[in-house]
Amino acid sequence: MRPETEAELAxxxxxxxxxxxxSGGSTRGVTGPxxxxxxxxxxxxxxxxxxxxxxxxxxxxxxxxxxxxxEAEGQQLAFEPSDYRELLGTxxxxxxxxxxxxxxxxPRRIQAGACRDFLLGVRYVDGHGHVIKNGxxxxxxxxxxxxxxxxxxxxxxxxxxxxxxxxxLPKPETSTTLSVSVPDADVxxxxxxxALQSPYEVTGAAYDPQKGSAYLRLEGFAGSVKYxxxxxxxxLAPFGALSDHGTTDGLWQGIRDAHSLADQTGDVWRISVKPxxxxxxxxxxxxxxxxxxxxxxxxxxxxxEGADARANLDIFTGHATIVRAGTDTVEALGRFQPVxxxxxxxxxxxxxxxxxxxxxxPGLMG
Amino acid sequence: MEMPRxxxxxxxxxxxxxxxxxxxxxxxxxxxxxxxxRAYECDALTAYRCPPMLAVLPASTQEVSDVLRxxxxxxxPVVPRGSGTSLAGxxxxxxDCVILGVARMxxxxxxxxDNRFIRVQTGRTNLSVTxxxxxxxxxxxxxxxxxLACAIAGNIAMNSGGAHCLxxxxxxxxxLGVTMVLxxxxxxxxxxxxxxxxxxxxxxxxxxxxxxxxVVTEATLRILRKPEGARPVLLGFDDxxxxxxxxxxxxxSGILPVAIEFMDALCIQVCENFAHAGYPDCAALLIVxxxxxxAEIDHQLSKIIEIAKRHKPVxxxxxxxxxxxxxxxxxxxxAFGAMGQVNDYMCLDGTIPVSSLPDVLRRIGELxxxxxxxVGNVFHAGDGNMHPLILFxxxxxxxxxxxxxxxxDILKLCVDAxxxxxxxxxxxxxxRDLMTHQYAPQDLEAQMAIKDVFDPDWLLNPAKVFPLDVxxxxxxxx
Numbered sequence: 001m002r003p004e005t006e007a008e009l010a011x012x013x014x015x016x017x018x019x020x021x022x023s024g025g026s027t028r029g030v031t032g033p034x035x036x037x038x039x040x041x042x043x044x045x046x047x048x049x050x051x052x053x054x055x056x057x058x059x060x061x062x063x064x065x066x067x068x069x070x071e072a073e074g075q076q077l078a079f080e081p082s083d084y085r086e087l088l089g090t091x092x093x094x095x096x097x098x099x100x101x102x103x104x105x106x107p108r109r110i111q112a113g114a115c116r117d118f119l120l121g122v123r124y125v126d127g128h129g130h131v132i133k134n135g136x137x138x139x140x141x142x143x144x145x146x147x148x149x150x151x152x153x154x155x156x157x158x159x160x161x162x163x164x165x166x167x168x169l170p171k172p173e174t175s176t177t178l179s180v181s182v183p184d185a186d187v188x189x190x191x192x193x194x195a196l197q198s199p200y201e202v203t204g205a206a207y208d209p210q211k212g213s214a215y216l217r218l219e220g221f222a223g224s225v226k227y228x229x230x231x232x233x234x235x236l237a238p239f240g241a242l243s244d245h246g247t248t249d250g251l252w253q254g255i256r257d258a259h260s261l262a263d264q265t266g267d268v269w270r271i272s273v274k275p276x277x278x279x280x281x282x283x284x285x286x287x288x289x290x291x292x293x294x295x296x297x298x299x300x301x302x303x304x305e306g307a308d309a310r311a312n313l314d315i316f317t318g319h320a321t322i323v324r325a326g327t328d329t330v331e332a333l334g335r336f337q338p339v340x341x342x343x344x345x346x347x348x349x350x351x352x353x354x355x356x357x358x359x360x361x362p363g364l365m366g
Numbered sequence: 367m368e369m370p371r372x373x374x375x376x377x378x379x380x381x382x383x384x385x386x387x388x389x390x391x392x393x394x395x396x397x398x399x400x401x402x403x404r405a406y407e408c409d410a411l412t413a414y415r416c417p418p419m420l421a422v423l424p425a426s427t428q429e430v431s432d433v434l435r436x437x438x439x440x441x442x443p444v445v446p447r448g449s450g451t452s453l454a455g456x457x458x459x460x461x462d463c464v465i466l467g468v469a470r471m472x473x474x475x476x477x478x479x480d481n482r483f484i485r486v487q488t489g490r491t492n493l494s495v496t497x498x499x500x501x502x503x504x505x506x507x508x509x510x511x512x513x514l515a516c517a518i519a520g521n522i523a524m525n526s527g528g529a530h531c532l533x534x535x536x537x538x539x540x541x542l543g544v545t546m547v548l549x550x551x552x553x554x555x556x557x558x559x560x561x562x563x564x565x566x567x568x569x570x571x572x573x574x575x576x577x578x579x580x581v582v583t584e585a586t587l588r589i590l591r592k593p594e595g596a597r598p599v600l601l602g603f604d605d606x607x608x609x610x611x612x613x614x615x616x617x618x619s620g621i622l623p624v625a626i627e628f629m630d631a632l633c634i635q636v637c638e639n640f641a642h643a644g645y646p647d648c649a650a651l652l653i654v655x656x657x658x659x660x661a662e663i664d665h666q667l668s669k670i671i672e673i674a675k676r677h678k679p680v681x682x683x684x685x686x687x688x689x690x691x692x693x694x695x696x697x698x699x700x701a702f703g704a705m706g707q708v709n710d711y712m713c714l715d716g717t718i719p720v721s722s723l724p725d726v727l728r729r730i731g732e733l734x735x736x737x738x739x740x741v742g743n744v745f746h747a748g749d750g751n752m753h754p755l756i757l758f759x760x761x762x763x764x765x766x767x768x769x770x771x772x773x774x775d776i777l778k779l780c781v782d783a784x785x786x787x788x789x790x791x792x793x794x795x796x797x798r799d800l801m802t803h804q805y806a807p808q809d810l811e812a813q814m815a816i817k818d819v820f821d822p823d824w825l826l827n828p829a830k831v832f833p834l835d836v837x838x839x840x841x842x843x844x
Contacts, residue, residue: 051614052720052750074620103562114562116570117539130808138717139749140536140789142525142574143797143804144831145813149538149570153563170620193480199503199591224662274481274559297561319564339565342554347566349819354812365565 004041006123006131006162012037013160014129019362022156024060024098027083027090030155031327032361039097042162045069047137054120054137055168059097059161066096070168078169079115080106082256087268088324097161103153106256107204107217110196110294112169116152121165124151126158127355137165150350156361158354172219176229177204177245177252180236183212185279185292191239192216192295193275198235200228205295206255209282216242217252255293258300258323264289267325269309271299273318281316285309308333336365367414367455367795370829370841372462376442380419383440383464387422390432395470397421406447406465410512411455411796413766418445418459425470427545427553427583434581435551437464443825444549446577448520449491451512453713454794456524456576460829466581468519474498475584483542483559485586488519492526495587504589507534510790511699522582525574527790529698532748533624533657534590536790538573543586546572546579549821558586571816576792577827579820593657596624598694599667601674602648602681606630606743607724609650612677613747614720616654619673621666626748627653627698630727633705633742633755640704643697644690646681652747653698701744702755710760711742712769716780717751717789726783730754730776737772739765751789752780778803793831801833810836 001020003009021032024039039060047056050073057066063081070076081104083094098104100122105114112118121135134147151158182188185207191214192205204217216232218225233242245251254260261268266288273281275296282290286309287301303309306329309320319337322330339347344366351358376383380398387396397403398420408415419442424430437444447457447467459465471487472494478484479502486495492513495506509528510516516526522544527536534540543557557569572579603609613626629637629651638645645651652674656666671682685691697704705711718726727743734741745752754776758769777787777797781804787797801810814832817824817840824841 049719049721051618053617054719073618103567105562109561113535113539116567117535126812130812132809132812133805134809134812136784136786138719138751138785138789140527140531140717140746140751141786142527142536142790142792143786143788144793144801144810145816146525146538146571146574147812147816149567149573150816152570153567158566170622173620190480196482197479197591199594221662221665223665224658227659227661272560272562272564276478276481294561317558318560321564337564340555342548342552343556343565343568346554346568346819350566350816353815353819 001036002038002041006042006125009042009160009162010125010129010131013125013127016359019359022160022360024095024101025092027085027088027092027094028098028102029084029088029090029324030361030364031330032364037160039160040095046163050075053168054165056137056163056165057096058163059095061096063094063096063099074171075168076171077118077166078108078112079118080108080256081115082106084257084323087258087262096164100152100164101154101156101161107206107252107293110205110297111201111203116149118167119148119152119164120167122148122151122161123163124159124161127357127359132159135165139167155364157351157365158360160360174222174225175217175219175247176225177248178216178218178229178232178242179213179245180240180242181212182214182239185209185282187239188214189275189278189292189296191236194236195232196295198232200232204252207292208260210260210289215251255291258291260291261289261300261302264302266302267305267307267329268323269301269303269320270323271301271309271318271320273297273299273316277316281313284312285320305329310337334366338366368834369416369460369795370834372460376462377419379440383442384420386436386440387420387433390436391422391424391429395423395425406459409450409452409455409457411453411458411794414455414458414795416459416461418463418465419461421465421467423467423470427547430466430547430581430583431551431553433466434547434549438549438551438823438825441825443828445827446519446523446581448489448517448523449515451516452520452524452792452794453715454788454792454796456792456794456830458795468517468583471583478559479504481559482589483586484589485584486518488522488582488585489517492516492518492521499589503592505592506587506589507540508537511702518585519582522573522585523575523577524790524792527751529625529627529746531746532626533622538570540588541569541573541585542588544569544572544582545584546582548580549823549826576794576831578817578831579826594659595663596655596657597663597667597685598653598655598691599670599685600645600681600683600694601652601654601679602646603650603677604648604680606650606727608677609652610723610727612652612674613723615673616670617720617748619669621656621669623654623656623748625653625655625746628743628745628747629698629701630743632740633701633744636704636708636742637697637701640700640707641693641697643693645697648680653694705742705755709757711755711757712773714752714754714756714773714776715788715791716777716785717749718780718783718785720747720750722783723747726779729779733772733775737768739769739772750785774800795830798831799833814840
């Protein structure tokens, strides 16, 4: 099913007599019911005002199309959405609706905020077939409940997004990456933490234990980047000499997309923790290989096929999500970490209200 | 503004409800004497007052849980209250309600600089959160004008903003987790020191829910390192529309100031008389602030001034010292207070797309003439959040009503321009009846469905946010 208007989509939903898999570009590895409800027919940028830092697009608009439009005005999606195609071996075209539904954010999330923080408004069709709007296209809006945040990261389980409105930001004039060699993960997290505690606006803070390198990104006007890079080098000197690599977009794309795990055998998990806990969590989950992003707050972990990365995590706060694993593993463990009984009652209660027939991606989030 | 009629059955049981509350709270935490409950009769929307049946001041999450459980069993509505600084009537009581104030819960529970968060009890004031981390050069970013008095509980309820949102976002962008008590007494932990939600983003919907979903007793907040420095430049224009275009051009240029504040002639004059900030006498004033090292600030300000010059400003003045910067901000931050010293006023809070600024200002001017009430405009121009101040005479019969009608017209204008009714103050009772102008019935149904899940009996702050006729069936069923 591939509706081309919001009204058509609403009609389809009313007529549904069984569950569907809600899908954008089908690049994020979501499995589910055989019947697919695609949003790619709802496509196009409906409004773009560079002077107001706002862009509105239909949910099925390719991310690439949005990025090109922004690029032409020297702007960008500051939350730097990851592309999962290489990691998952998928081939579709990522859509902005998919990015929002999955709340996908890359390295800059640590400084600029997540996808949900840039989402100003949504339109969606709920399980009753009603077209609902919430939020709008202005940056400050506290009118009524914030269903915008709720829809971000709800993976299509509450409704089918038809249009999203986003805050965009200027693209920095230039950037540079500093790296320092730190074989020990604990020390590496200290380096990242120290950098993020500085006033120098680090917009990327990652660690690759395979290479034993911690990476820091600075962005902005050339003079400012140069100044902050000098300051950071001297502040972090106790950890070793920092090398300055200039602009390295490829490196950050690699971290954003967990590139280094793409060709490795095993399951891939995305684990969100308190940054300082990262090295211990990586050890506890039995990661064969991993990458830290968000100053340690995000672990991309490669674990043996079928292993339960959540098994030893109960003493840590945070959660672990399966990004790549066999169907059996996903079915046995659940893609998302189960939440406690009280939160589960609230989440299920909301799902029953929004999708009473349980037709949208049933069971995907628990 | 209409409020639901108090439930006589609840009023009749005041004594028994009180004695049950006294079993779980110390005697001095249950306020029942009408002379004392009067202290809770209104918040900063002082035009509306109603003393509550009782007020309680619990000191812990457990006590909050006990209070809510009892009130639910007794069918008593509860109105949560932070510091009572809401401009929207968010903490306005009904005569049959229990006010639950968090004022005794002000502790800092945990400060973690390595992971960049602080966990506090929510009765703590906004400014004292920054106060708790200042010695390490950190700060908590949202800075509503009432930050000296307002509580984090209220900031979370209203998703408060401030002048520096353009760069740092509002409360929801700086809130990592909460401990919240549901109306049945259940304590839930949502989020925490990690980023991003594991399941549905409940934290996102809790923030800004105006005390209708639960009582937040503890909050984990993101703290940030203070920038090396910050400095504003004042830009004066002889035309408000030109100032609006200048804002748009600055934003388009790739510079992201931390704040762009706008004042029109009336506000400039009132603020200048109050703060003696050296504001120029002109039609529109912009305060543009940037952050960084001295050199970075110089670079950004020179770019901003270059852009401003294309719009023929009548005044360009960079702040030369920390004292001067403080004065410039004092003038802006005391705009509401300064206006209050010269006149009664009503402060609005709509947001518009930045591009429609000139049009909206022109329409407000026309409406001002139609209504015969002067209006001053002061707002966060970078993000389109307007605060028109309508002047009226509270002692003149009919003036308040006229002012409210004028205010409603301005807010509708904001919505029609592609904006919204409230950018940072919240709906409360003030904008409750305008919600149908922004949202269709099914949009409001979707929001109320959330409340049905968290508070099925509609006992928490029930008369707010949704027009009374829209929520009537739900409130009556409770």
